[in-house]
Amino acid sequence: MRQVCIGSIKLTDPVCLAPMAGFSSLPFRIMCKRYGSSYAPTELASARSIRFSGIDKSFRYMRIDPDKEGICAIQLFGTDPVDFREAVFAIDKDPRLTGVSIIDINMGCPVPKVVKTGSGSFLMTDPKLAASIVRACKEAIRDIGRDIPVTVKTRTGFEAGDKGVPELARAVASEGCDMLCVHGRTRPQMYSGEADIEAIAVMREAVKSFDIPFFANGDIKDGRSALSMLEQTGADGLMVGRAARGDPMVFERIRKEMAGETFTPPSDSIRKELLMEELIGRTGYLREDVAVREMRSVMPFYVKGMEGAAMLKTALCRCTSVDEVREVLELD
Numbered sequence: 001m002r003q004v005c006i007g008s009i010k011l012t013d014p015v016c017l018a019p020m021a022g023f024s025s026l027p028f029r030i031m032c033k034r035y036g037s038s039y040a041p042t043e044l045a046s047a048r049s050i051r052f053s054g055i056d057k058s059f060r061y062m063r064i065d066p067d068k069e070g071i072c073a074i075q076l077f078g079t080d081p082v083d084f085r086e087a088v089f090a091i092d093k094d095p096r097l098t099g100v101s102i103i104d105i106n107m108g109c110p111v112p113k114v115v116k117t118g119s120g121s122f123l124m125t126d127p128k129l130a131a132s133i134v135r136a137c138k139e140a141i142r143d144i145g146r147d148i149p150v151t152v153k154t155r156t157g158f159e160a161g162d163k164g165v166p167e168l169a170r171a172v173a174s175e176g177c178d179m180l181c182v183h184g185r186t187r188p189q190m191y192s193g194e195a196d197i198e199a200i201a202v203m204r205e206a207v208k209s210f211d212i213p214f215f216a217n218g219d220i221k222d223g224r225s226a227l228s229m230l231e232q233t234g235a236d237g238l239m240v241g242r243a244a245r246g247d248p249m250v251f252e253r254i255r256k257e258m259a260g261e262t263f264t265p266p267s268d269s270i271r272k273e274l275l276m277e278e279l280i281g282r283t284g285y286l287r288e289d290v291a292v293r294e295m296r297s298v299m300p301f302y303v304k305g306m307e308g309a310a311m312l313k314t315a316l317c318r319c320t321s322v323d324e325v326r327e328v329l330e331l332d
């Protein structure tokens with residue numbers, strides 16, 4: 001078993017849910033944890049918005065539950081180190097967020113709306129700025145007297161031809177970043193093509209002398225792809241994104257298959273129950289119709305591959321209440 005330390009947080013064989021906007025709801029993260037995800041960061045929240053508009057406006061993206069999640073990681077995006085400093089102070093002051101255990105900085109988002117503000121993957125073009133953001137977070141955390149590791153999630157490049165950005169990796173590591181996670185695609189690739197394993201390995205190599213854990217991410221969906229990613233990149237941990245959508249049990253699959261055990265895929269009725277669990281979990285903090293509406297882009301993933309999936313998806317996307325969803329799924 002491989003033990004990894006993110007700051008003072010000890011993990012064994014970390015395999016984590018990757019942050020995904022629209023998918024990383026609190027109930028879903030809790031389910032992923034139950035099936036073997038070591039921890040699961042929230043989706044990205046704007047440091048600038050937190051600074052100027054307060055936590056409330058962003059809270060929907062930052063909801064955590066330390067009792068059920070254990071390790072709670074909040075992901076922030078932005079470009080101004082002062083925004084990050086103020087965001088850390090605001091998070092620390094908010095009683096709903098005192099249980100935060102990791103601050104993760106998004107340096108990989110390829111969405112033009114984010115990139116043009118100088119945030120997300122744009123930071124790969126400015127390692128000095130990226131480093132000063134890590135420094136701002138570390139200093140703010142020291143100033144509030146807390147022990148919260150700061151992690152960075154990035155990609156293998158800003159331009160199509162990039163084969164890793166080792167100068168970015170070194171810049172954030174030398175400011176004390178406590179873990180680096182690299183998704184093996186460049187910004188223009190978004191999510192297309194295959195993850196570039198060699199470019200991930202370049203990033204891994206760049207931080208080797210810093211003695212911080214390195215996580216690899218991209219196209220991991222089962223034990224085989226997980227083992228191959230670990231072997232080929234020398235990573236200490238893994239993050240799993242799209243394969244987990246509508247399938248929190250993918251973590252059980254990965255862990256079992258990595259251990260050479262057989263994984264029996266869940267039956268359709270179990271998958272439907274998992275869908276209901278996430279939906280009902282969301283109604284714990286959202287109005288029922290809002291929860292159902294927000295689940296419209298998520299529910300199709302739960303029924304993917306089932307008999308009559310196309311009709312199920314259409315029917316699910318028309319639902320406005322929990323009872324309607326239950327009826328469509330033919331559950332009692």
Ligand SMILES: Cc1cc2nc3c(=O)[nH]c(=O)nc-3n(C[C@H](O)[C@H](O)[C@H](O)COP(=O)(O)O)c2cc1C
Pocket residue numbers: 018019020021022023042043044075106108109153183191217218219220239240241242243
């Ligand atoms: C719908 C969607 C939303 C995403 N949102 C975020 C996000 O908020 N923060 C982030 O760092 N990455 C985000 N990502 C990227 C994933 O965390 C991950 O790096 C990417 O999907 C590659 O991993 P995979 O091949 O396992 O899916 C998102 C990806 C998808 C598909």
